[in-house]
Amino acid sequence: MAEYRGLGFDPVPGNPDTVAEAARHYTDTATHLAQIPSPGEIPEWAGRSARAQADRAERTAAGLATTREALRAAAGVLEDWAGILVANHRRAEDLDRRAIAARQAVTAARDDVEQAETEAQFSPATQPNLTAARARLTARQDDLDRVLAEARDLDRAHRTEAIRVAERLTALGEGTPLPETPVFAGITTHLDTFSAAGRELGVTVAKTPVVPVTPPPGAVSAFAAALGGR
DSSP, X not given: OOOOTTTSSOSSOOOHHHHXXXXXXXXXXXXXXXXXXXXXXXXXXXXXHHHHHHHHHHHHHHHHHHHHHHHHHHHHHHHHHHHHHHHHHHHHHHXXXXXXXXXXXXXXXXXXXXXXXXXXXXXXXXXXXXHHHHHHHHHHHHHHHHHHHHHHHHHHHHHHHHHHHHHHHHHHHHTOOOOOOOOBTTBOOOOOOHHHHHHHHXXXXXXXXXXXXXXXXXXXXXXXXXXXXX
16 A cells, blocks of 8 residues: 555555456456357257257356456456556655655744744844744645645545446446546546455346356356356
């Protein structure tokens, strides 16, 4: 977890490398699922048992196709998220550098005020210096407050978009349209931690296929192998 000494908190939690790795894993899993052979056609003369088995195989194939598409769509969401996280981290690092410099300026200005107060006690003629030093301290504190306010805005936008990402991933499992991503004025779209939407990925896979099926012999082991990348 990144440390932001100047800001005092992490406004953009999340690891873009972890998110990108998850996206690759889901893409690879979808590719493995695509390699599972489809059931062949049953000839006209086949009996009831064979036709029932063929029906189950077709439903299983349809379920695998649904899961495959959901995984690919989820990978796309995560790829976008990883890129945004990289940009967000750069933004947070810039804010942190500015906050560190602003804190140093506040410390220096506070020292100047203390020195000016001491001088004013012994020499009233130096009172204007004290007034000026206090004005500089106020200005430096305002600079720091502005940087921290930007960081808080970033944090709020980041967490709001995390909810949006979770909704998009949930929609993949429910078959509903993906919500549009909102635009935040002056700030690139922000995303929250990988764990928040990672839970939704599990829901996505668990919800597909939506129709219970009984797979033919070998389909279960093939599907498990695909998910495990074996």
